[in-house]
Amino acid sequence: MATLIIAEHDNQSLKAVNLNLVNAASRIGGEVHLLVAGYGCQVVADSASKITGVGKVLLADSAVYEHQLAENMSQLIVDLAKDYSHLVAPATTMGKNIMPRVAALLDVAQISDVIRVDSDDTFARPIYAGNAIATVKSLDRIKVMTVRGSSFDGAAEQDLSVVIEVVDSVYDAGISNLIAEQVVQSERPELTAANVIVSGGRGMGNGENFSMLDEVADKLGAAVGASRAAVDAGFVPNDMQVGQTGKIVAPDLYIAVGISGAIQHLAGMKDSKVIVAINKDEEAPIFQVADYGLVTDLFVALPDLADKL
Amino acid sequence: MKILVTVKRTIDANTKIRVMSDNSNVDLNNVKMALNPFCEIAVEEAVRMKEKGDASEVLVVSIGDKACQEQIRTALALGADRGIHVETEASIEPLNVAKILAKVVAEEQVSLVILGKQSIDADNNQTGQMLAALTNMPQGTFASEIQIHGDKVQVSREVDSGLQTVELAMPAVITTDLRLNEPRYASLPNIMKAKRKPLVMTTPAELGVDIKQHTQLLKVEAPAERQAGVKVASVAELIEKLKHEAKVI
Ligand SMILES: Cc1cc2nc3c(=O)[nH]c(=O)nc-3n(C[C@H](O)[C@H](O)[C@H](O)COP(=O)(O)OP(=O)(O)OC[C@H]3O[C@@H](n4cnc5c(N)ncnc54)[C@H](O)[C@@H]3O)c2cc1C
Ligand SMILES: Nc1ncnc2c1ncn2[C@@H]1O[C@H](COP(=O)(O)O)[C@@H](O)[C@H]1O
Numbered sequence: 175m176a177t178l179i180i181a182e183h184d185n186q187s188l189k190a191v192n193l194n195l196v197n198a199a200s201r202i203g204g205e206v207h208l209l210v211a212g213y214g215c216q217v218v219a220d221s222a223s224k225i226t227g228v229g230k231v232l233l234a235d236s237a238v239y240e241h242q243l244a245e246n247m248s249q250l251i252v253d254l255a256k257d258y259s260h261l262v263a264p265a266t267t268m269g270k271n272i273m274p275r276v277a278a279l280l281d282v283a284q285i286s287d288v289i290r291v292d293s294d295d296t297f298a299r300p301i302y303a304g305n306a307i308a309t310v311k312s313l314d315r316i317k318v319m320t321v322r323g324s325s326f327d328g329a330a331e332q333d334l335s336v337v338i339e340v341v342d343s344v345y346d347a348g349i350s351n352l353i354a355e356q357v358v359q360s361e362r363p364e365l366t367a368a369n370v371i372v373s374g375g376r377g378m379g380n381g382e383n384f385s386m387l388d389e390v391a392d393k394l395g396a397a398v399g400a401s402r403a404a405v406d407a408g409f410v411p412n413d414m415q416v417g418q419t420g421k422i423v424a425p426d427l428y429i430a431v432g433i434s435g436a437i438q439h440l441a442g443m444k445d446s447k448v449i450v451a452i453n454k455d456e457e458a459p460i461f462q463v464a465d466y467g468l469v470t471d472l473f474v475a476l477p478d479l480a481d482k483l
Numbered sequence: 484m485k486i487l488v489t490v491k492r493t494i495d496a497n498t499k500i501r502v503m504s505d506n507s508n509v510d511l512n513n514v515k516m517a518l519n520p521f522c523e524i525a526v527e528e529a530v531r532m533k534e535k536g537d538a539s540e541v542l543v544v545s546i547g548d549k550a551c552q553e554q555i556r557t558a559l560a561l562g563a564d565r566g567i568h569v570e571t572e573a574s575i576e577p578l579n580v581a582k583i584l585a586k587v588v589a590e591e592q593v594s595l596v597i598l599g600k601q602s603i604d605a606d607n608n609q610t611g612q613m614l615a616a617l618t619n620m621p622q623g624t625f626a627s628e629i630q631i632h633g634d635k636v637q638v639s640r641e642v643d644s645g646l647q648t649v650e651l652a653m654p655a656v657i658t659t660d661l662r663l664n665e666p667r668y669a670s671l672p673n674i675m676k677a678k679r680k681p682l683v684m685t686t687p688a689e690l691g692v693d694i695k696q697h698t699q700l701l702k703v704e705a706p707a708e709r710q711a712g713v714k715v716a717s718v719a720e721l722i723e724k725l726k727h728e729a730k731v732i
Contacts, residue, residue: 274609283576467714
């Protein structure tokens with residue numbers, strides 16, 4: 175029994191979520207290997223080889239894997255699958271895109287968004303926007319799954335590094351190409367890795383007003399998130415959406431500003447340790463999950479908060 | 484160009500479900516059902532492609548018990564041309580759904596399949612990717628823009644780092660994200676007209692698909708409830724609590 179983790183990275187750096195995945199995988203039992211597939215990504219493999227609990231790193235470095243296109247990646251992973259009982263990826267857009275394709279090629283199910291490992295074949299996952307938790311047992315010989323990083327602590331890193339094995343297989347399905355990419359650059363911590371998140375909703379009124387959240391975030395070293403309504407209205411880009419169908423976060427502190435607290439939004443943040451809500455409507459459902467609620471106009475509260483922090 | 488759109492009957496997005504007391508599943512008795520919101524977006528996109536002249540026919544398919552014909556009719560009222568109902572009693576796993584869809588794709592020779600990215604009940608986010616694998620088609624998941632260029636389709640995808648545009652050789656599979664479009668409402672005349680549009684029925688067996696169980700549901704539980712906290716009177720009090728009580732800043 176061994177688990178292969180498909181690493182989340184951008185060819186330059188290994189994302190923090192991989193540490194959570196290693197921890198989740200170590201609960202399954204058996205060896206844990208990490209696949210770094212990309213282009214010019216040796217440095218990523220180097221950092222992967224220093225994660226405590228990883229027995230081996232596989233490096234597939236080729237132009238065909240540069241953008242981790244599902245058509246090419248899935249063939250590579252299927253090729254490696256014979257040595258593994260579990261294939262695991264983070265429940266990020268990368269993992270969600272690739273893993274079901276891998277599972278179908280192997281004629282097995284995929285278990286999405288695992289939040290708890292009970293044994294090597296039994297896992298818990300949220301359904302209905304997190305309003306129910308299902309415990310499912312896999313009946314397949316190979317378990318393919320995506321794991322929610324925020325549900326597991328991160329593994330440690332060490333100085334000692336394990337062996338990096340080069341994988342030569344180059345699969346180019348030749349049916350898809352990446353033609354453009356708009357990566358949102360930010361000095362802030364990533365949403366899914368931040369300890370503190372300040373999020374704005376429709377109540378922010380427009381995109382410019384998000385600078386008021388930025389000021390608070392600067393003081394707290396926080397990431398900035400948003401509700402679907404704020405993204406749909408064009409206030410902020412899609413990568414900031416927190417929720418059932420956006421990013422799932424669980425920081426130490428989540429400050430929801432001008433967000434009503436629809437079930438789809440709660441699904442993405444209700445596992446945060448401490449929740450603060452700032453909303454002028456005292457009946458807003460967000461107050462039902464908030465540890466600290468401040469019923470006030472956000473345009474008064476935000477400058478005050480930035481000032482006093 | 485023929486487009487196949489998949490439509491799933493799910494709970495209405497505004498309903499909060501409850502877990503059954505014996506923890507066997509969620510309680511769907513008397514729960515309002517609807518067309519999965521992502522499928523609604525898929526139907527809208529296909530209908531717009533037809534209106535623009537990019538597509539010649541929009542076919543919709545739903546897999547489930549008799550009740551899902553209601554969602555097929557909704558899709559027909561929104562502008563789809565023809566419906567297929569694949570009848571099964573069981574609520575089946577994504578891999579089985581994908582196998583059924585693969586048969587429909589082969590029989591109908593479609594150029595594009597548009598699915599929702601996720602069912603809001605099981606939150607799987609799998610079926611489109613699996614269908615693409617089984618039919619060896621490229622996939623454009625989480626689409627926020629679709630453009631047809633000859634025998635290729637360009638798809639802008641909502642990804643964690645921002646946006647990404649891929650070019651796929653058709654036939655291709657696309658799954659919809661929230662920003663792709665804003666679905667229209669069906670007008671009364673169109674609802675009436677939809678009743679006369681063709682809807683054929685078939686079964687997984689007739690399509691030659693053997694439904695296999697890959698996972699077993701052991702139990703369904705309610706998540707840990709959060710206790711509502713306290714209201715603070717001012718920003719100063721909030722900061723004081725976060726510093727000294729919660730100790731998070
Ligand atoms: C299929 C589907 C998927 C979805 N996925 C997501 C998702 O992933 N994430 C998500 O967030 N939503 C999602 N939604 C949308 C969700 O249902 C809500 O519509 C959305 O979360 C509402 O955003 P909001 O709270 O910003 O807006 P609103 O509900 O409009 O709330 C705005 C709030 O701001 C307050 N406010 C206004 N002005 C002020 C002021 N001056 N000072 C203080 N407070 C003020 C108001 O009192 C109100 O409570 C999804 C919906 C569907 C159907
Ligand atoms: N039973 C079904 N009938 C028709 N379409 C389905 C069915 N199940 C899933 N789909 C399609 O696949 C998409 C993704 O579903 P899922 O993989 O279950 O999250 C849905 O939005 C539908 O478009």
